[in-house]
Amino acid sequence: MILQKKDILGIKDLPVEEIAIILDTAESFVEVSSREIKKVPTLRGKTIINLFYEASTRTRTSFEIAGKRLSADTINISASTSSVVKGETLIDTAKNLEAMNPDVIVIRHSASGAPHMLARMVRQSVINAGDGSNEHPTQALLDLMTIRAKKGTITGLKVAIVGDIAHSRVARSNIYGLQKMGAQVTVAGPATMMPRDIEGMGVEVRTSLEEAVSGVDVIMMLRIQLERQQQNFFPSLREYAQHYCLSRRHLDLAGPDVLVMHPGPINRGVEIAPEIADGPSSVILEQVTNGVAVRMALLYLLTGGKQ
Amino acid sequence: MTLLLKNGRLVDPSQDIDGPLDILIRNGKVARIARNIPSPAGKNRKADSGATVLDMKGLVVVPGLIDMHVHLREPGFEYKETIATGCEAAVAGGFTAVACMANTDPVNDNRSVTEFILRKAAACGKARVYPVASITRNLEGKILSEFWDLKEAGAAAFSDDGRPVTNGTVMRRALEYAHSLDMPVLSHSEDPTLSAGGVMNESLVSTELGLRGIPAAAEETMIARDILLAEYTRASVHICHVTTAGSVRLIREAKARGVTVTAETAPHYFTLTDEALKDYDTNLKVNPPLRSTADMEAVREALRDGTIDAVASDHAPHALTDKAVEFDLAAFGMVGLETSLGLTLKLVHKGILSLPELVVRMSVRPAQILRVPGGTLKPGSDADITVLDLNRFWTVDSGSFRSRSRNTPFQDMPMKGRAVMTIVGGQVVYRELENAP
Numbered sequence: 001m002i003l004q005k006k007d008i009l010g011i012k013d014l015p016v017e018e019i020a021i022i023l024d025t026a027e028s029f030v031e032v033s034s035r036e037i038k039k040v041p042t043l044r045g046k047t048i049i050n051l052f053y054e055a056s057t058r059t060r061t062s063f064e065i066a067g068k069r070l071s072a073d074t075i076n077i078s079a080s081t082s083s084v085v086k087g088e089t090l091i092d093t094a095k096n097l098e099a100m101n102p103d104v105i106v107i108r109h110s111a112s113g114a115p116h117m118l119a120r121m122v123r124q125s126v127i128n129a130g131d132g133s134n135e136h137p138t139q140a141l142l143d144l145m146t147i148r149a150k151k152g153t154i155t156g157l158k159v160a161i162v163g164d165i166a167h168s169r170v171a172r173s174n175i176y177g178l179q180k181m182g183a184q185v186t187v188a189g190p191a192t193m194m195p196r197d198i199e200g201m202g203v204e205v206r207t208s209l210e211e212a213v214s215g216v217d218v219i220m221m222l223r224i225q226l227e228r229q230q231q232n233f234f235p236s237l238r239e240y241a242q243h244y245c246l247s248r249r250h251l252d253l254a255g256p257d258v259l260v261m262h263p264g265p266i267n268r269g270v271e272i273a274p275e276i277a278d279g280p281s282s283v284i285l286e287q288v289t290n291g292v293a294v295r296m297a298l299l300y301l302l303t304g305g306k307q
Numbered sequence: 308m309t310l311l312l313k314n315g316r317l318v319d320p321s322q323d324i325d326g327p328l329d330i331l332i333r334n335g336k337v338a339r340i341a342r343n344i345p346s347p348a349g350k351n352r353k354a355d356s357g358a359t360v361l362d363m364k365g366l367v368v369v370p371g372l373i374d375m376h377v378h379l380r381e382p383g384f385e386y387k388e389t390i391a392t393g394c395e396a397a398v399a400g401g402f403t404a405v406a407c408m409a410n411t412d413p414v415n416d417n418r419s420v421t422e423f424i425l426r427k428a429a430a431c432g433k434a435r436v437y438p439v440a441s442i443t444r445n446l447e448g449k450i451l452s453e454f455w456d457l458k459e460a461g462a463a464a465f466s467d468d469g470r471p472v473t474n475g476t477v478m479r480r481a482l483e484y485a486h487s488l489d490m491p492v493l494s495h496s497e498d499p500t501l502s503a504g505g506v507m508n509e510s511l512v513s514t515e516l517g518l519r520g521i522p523a524a525a526e527e528t529m530i531a532r533d534i535l536l537a538e539y540t541r542a543s544v545h546i547c548h549v550t551t552a553g554s555v556r557l558i559r560e561a562k563a564r565g566v567t568v569t570a571e572t573a574p575h576y577f578t579l580t581d582e583a584l585k586d587y588d589t590n591l592k593v594n595p596p597l598r599s600t601a602d603m604e605a606v607r608e609a610l611r612d613g614t615i616d617a618v619a620s621d622h623a624p625h626a627l628t629d630k631a632v633e634f635d636l637a638a639f640g641m642v643g644l645e646t647s648l649g650l651t652l653k654l655v656h657k658g659i660l661s662l663p664e665l666v667v668r669m670s671v672r673p674a675q676i677l678r679v680p681g682g683t684l685k686p687g688s689d690a691d692i693t694v695l696d697l698n699r700f701w702t703v704d705s706g707s708f709r710s711r712s713r714n715t716p717f718q719d720m721p722m723k724g725r726a727v728m729t730i731v732g733g734q735v736v737y738r739e740l741e742n743a744p
């Protein structure tokens with residue numbers, strides 16, 4: 001039960017068998033989080049650095065809790081892009097971190113490929129906690145875990161991913177992950193938010209939410225960055241919400257027992273109607289819970305731990 | 308000094324020559340081309356008269372190669388390249404002349420910078436340097452530089468390269484005014500509102516990598532404008548670094564209807580595609596970006612049929628500190644002077660270009676487009692000569708580059724054929740031959 005690579009940089013280069021190992025391991029860690037004393041000594045003496053170049057309270061906290069529940073020492077470094085302006089390059093930072101000899105470096109960065117660069121420079125395992133518009137592998141793993149737990153399998157499911165596909169690392173990682181696990185993926189959103197030649201990734205493309213969700217087993221809504229309106233990706237929030245906000249009528253078009261997912265934080269009434277976000281189809285809070293378990297599994301597997 | 312190159316294969320498309328001919332050089336000029344020219348001072352090399360006889364057996368002698376698009380970075384960015392290191396790199400790559408772009412600091416928009424570049428180049432005494440002055444003051448795209456004064460100072464052409472001239476009227480006036488001075492305008496054709504924020508070609512690859520794309524249309528719409536302006540003003544325009552099938556089509560159609568448009572491409576555009584970016588190697592970050600396979604093939608075909616007139620390296624040296632950063636933050640550009648010939652020879656080995664056609668793309672046409680001497684070995688012309696060993700196998704080793712920068716994606720690439728001697732004005736300025744002076 002070990003992973004082949006020293007790093008988790010994306011789902012793109014993660015073999016199916018390893019995804020399965022990670023999900024199985026994560027499931028075994030769910031139990032730890034439900035104990036009264038939520039702590040096991042597995043990673044005692046190990047050091048994990050959370051290097052966040054981009055603010056993300058949710059993901060950072062999830063990694064921090066995951067490390068602490070395994071008894072690792074976790075250190076958070078918020079390196080705003082201002083440190084780049086000050087002249088400290090990622091290479092400088094990497095060399096400094098390496099010299100402190102941690103066991104795992106978790107990195108979130110606004111530039112696609114930054115974790116890949118870091119991984120080439122340091123001996124330590126690197127986990128990509130989201131890079132630019134490229135990948136967010138731990139999010140995809142927790143999504144896969146959530147779907148598998150609810151549906152029993154991923155193979156053969158129909159999944160719609162809706163919203164700003166072009167700028168979404170969650171979308172990319174999930175497209176890779178879902179396809180590897182045997183699901184069919186449809187992406188939907190305004191044409192301005194569809195990246196070039198996305199069909200080449202083997203997905204169906206729709207601009208109509210109604211068409212996209214018809215008959216699907218899972219609907220994944222993405223977060224809309226409100227400032228995209230200024231960049232003319234859509235004419236107004238009102239128009240966007242009228243056409244792409246998930247509501248009751250969409251669930252009626254979907255398959256029975258459809259799951260509604262969202263990586264958070266939600267713009268209520270923009271991406272998902274409030275009653276749907278809080279309704280019985282929503283697994284949004286399970287996603288958060290599973291996020292901790294998936295991150296525990298990765299930290300455990302990458303540090304070569306034995307159960 | 309008298310130099311006699313004997314027993315070589317002389318390839319000079321300007322005279323329709325391709326065969327075994329000797330060439331005699333006297334006082335910096337080509338004195339004579341003929342079979343079996345006797346040594347001016349008997350049979351011995353370095354005889355009393357000072358004549359040097361060099362055996363070119365197995366080698367190819369061509370008009371000196373001209374790289375019509377390089378960045379020498381001096382003044383202002385000497386940590387990337389200087390005129391001296393750039394000229395060393397040029398002659399090592401087989402180039403007897405280069406045209407250097409104006410985006411230095413200060414910008415080459417006035418006589419003093421042009422004169423400075425020429426003075427530095429003369430002091431180095433290697434390749435000829437043709438300064439390209441900016442079209443607009445400080446590359447701001449607003450007010451024309453003093454074309455007349457710059458021409459008198461020694462500028463060979465005008466370009467805001469690195470930046471497009473976005474204002475159509477400014478570009479129109481530049482074409483008209485330069486045309487009246489018989490000076491070429493070299494266009495960096497890019498619509499910055501379409502390319503804004505992009506770091507690579509917009510394609511399935513950019514989608515998969517999550518990198519912001521630069522659409523082919525950013526290049527093509529501006530080339531279309533430049534062609535229409537050239538057609539309307541009856542001036543001529545030269546399009547820099549053509550990369551897309553659509554651009555090739557526009558230029559081909561324009562030439563067919565008689566528009567005076569010329570074009571260049573760079574070796575990386577007919578050697579690599581955006582597929583190469585999968586590991587986020589910043590050495591592959593160039594502007595315009597590496598394109599698709601279909602685009603690369605269109606560029607090759609355009610080189611073959613002459614739609615693209617010239618190969619120019621767009622030599623863009625950058626220090627490690629400009630490249631060893633996140634892909635989004637890295638500078639655009641790669642060095643090219645020392646790999647350009649080797650990469651273009653690959654087209655010859657593949658049968659896409661004949662050797663004379665390579666000489667046309669890398670010497671004859673650049674000289675014609677820039678309206679500078681060179682591109683010919685006609686008796687009486689300057690003795691600017693490149694000697695090629697087409698069978699020399701070598702491997703790209705950026706550590707041995709003469710250029711001050713090392714930003715090449717071609718490290719360790721095997722090559723067949725290189726320049727083994729470069730002669731400028733009758734002086735040997737670079738040599739790998741053992742018996743060379």
Ligand SMILES: [Zn+2]
Binds near residue numbers: 468470495
């Ligand atoms: Zn340019």
Ligand SMILES: [Zn+2]
Binds near residue numbers: 376377378408468621
């Ligand atoms: Zn350039």
